[in-house]
Amino acid sequence: MPAAPAAALAHADDLAGFIAASPSSYHAAAEVARRLEDAGFERRDEAEAWPTGPGKHLVVREGAVIAWVVPEGATATSPVRIFGAHTDSPGFKLKPQPSTGAHGWLQAGVEVYGGPLLNSWLDRELRLAGRLVLDDGSVVLADSGPLLRLPQLAIHLDREANDHLALDKQRQTQPVWGLGAADSADLLAEVASTVGVDASRIRGWDLVTADAARGAVFGKDDAFFAAGRLDDLASVHAGVVALIAAAADDTADHIPVLAAFDHEEIGSATRSGAAGPFLEEVLERIGLGLGASREERMRALAASWCVSSDVGHSVHPNYAEKHDPVVKPVLGSGPILKVNANQRYTTDGVGSAAWLGWCEAAGVTSQSFVSNNTVPCGSTIGPIMATRIGIRTVDVGIPILSMHSARELAGTSDLLDLAHVAEAFFRG
Known part of the structure; x- marks a missing residue:
């Protein structure tokens, strides 16, 4: 495997700083807000009126944060593109x-x-x-x-x-x-x-x-990155980097949204979790700001997309029998498309095609993940958002080892690749 390029190393170092500043979900939401405000986003108070028209906005609810960009020319039927992740960890x-x-x-x-x-x-x-x-x-x-x-x-x-x-x-x-x-x-x-x-x-x-230890790059060719809370701050960080980059384009025909929820690890059933009303309320207020009727809001959602990004399992060299015998994603070979026949992940054929298109636009190679039939499959915020809002959703992430450890292991290049695909998704 070639050495990690300078851009991947810089991204990993920035992620290490992001994680160090985010020891709790509340700190993570605050750090997301700080970075976005530095990039020109304006914080909104849920108890106050929100401005109408174009702009870059964010709102924090406890340990969750949602940010969005209303471009010039946005209308009542402009669809949204949501990149979803979570701020908590076991x-x-x-x-x-x-x-x-x-x-x-x-x-x-x-x-x-x-x-x-x-x-x-x-x-x-x-x-x-x-x-x-x-x-x-x-x-x-x-x-x-x-x-x-x-x-x-x-x-x-x-x-x-x-x-x-x-x-x-x-x-x-x-x-x-x-x-x-x-x-x-x-x-x-x-x-x-x-x-x-x-x-x-x-x-x-x-x-x-x-x-308490800072994240670090190590291994042959700097292939590995280890840190606490990679599940799921790796996705949150990728979404922040991508949204800031995509926000420079004010001619998009859709509304990019970053939704980082709390409490995913305990079921998401809270006011700041994906099963709560936070995202739905923000989307409704965005629509109201554009003068959308209920029918126009339904039309906008019907044309919208959500990417649910969370970490998944790389094949483990010491426990290969725990993985599917054919589908074996590995660190350093790109983000993963997560598939489950019982819809523990929301990915279907349409979502697969869309994801691969965004990867192609970003110049990134994708891998597939599916569980061994004898090993129960986890789940994500994807099915929750798809069920609550009715939006087309695809489940993705990066492969890692040591999931739910105090210190998890990712591929250095995969971290930047995920941010590149998220940017391609936001840009449409």
Whole structure:
């Protein structure tokens, strides 16, 4: 495989910075907004009237963000092109009364969020990040930096650990963060101090763990990129890069939309998740701003497209039997088109043809992914958006290894390729 070109390395480095700035879904939404505002997008408040006519806009709802470009000449029947992804990742979330401990150790009371590979969180420095809600209702984003660790039991005390490591989700997943009696320190105060907040003002919080190490390129020919939260910040980042590039074209006959939702890892059934009303409400308000009647809005949606982008499985060299014996996507060979006969992914023949056309326009090679018939298939926000809005949808992504690990593995070139196809999709 040839060495990763300079553009791919630059994109990977930018992604590493994006992930470092996005340890929680709330931070990710804020970082997307910051980058788009720097590119000339204007933030809108859902409780206020939105302007009509051409422009570049974004709106943040908790850990989700939707951005769009209304080009010159947009009409009531202009279709939308939505690139969808999600901002959350599996891990651990801080419980009520989180300051705990035993035997001289300070520990954090955490709850499992989503479906993480539990053993991958062992023996890593972890950040605790998210939002603090204060007594006046204001919200402050906080990030502890490296603070927590889940230390594994030494092999001397568990001689069979290499044969059957299994962690009890309650007893053996409570990380340490200091030394002392359990009632001698306040974990929330520790986090609050990093943003200059008086802990006595905290009335609520949504704090999650994230790997503290920065993403890195490595391997022969710089083929690999490893980082936490690649699922699905790799797609969110690609969508941001693509939307900024596509926004320069104000003559498009459609409306590009980036939709980055929260809570995909736990089913999306929240006000900021794909199963909630967020996207539908934004699309309706875009249509109203263009003077669309209900019939015209239906016409616009009928001509629209959605690309649901989420990571998928590369063939694993040590577990090839877990994959389809013929369809074996691999890192570094391009983004993947995700197919499932039972519509766990929304891709059909029409979507396949459209996706391959966008890849061709971007000069990118695509791979296919389908599950082994004996291995259950996961799902994405694609079926949810297609069902809720009735829009044509295709499921895609990049192949990775170590999915749902604290630190996942992607192909360096695939990251930039996905952004190129997303741009081709936005440009139409």
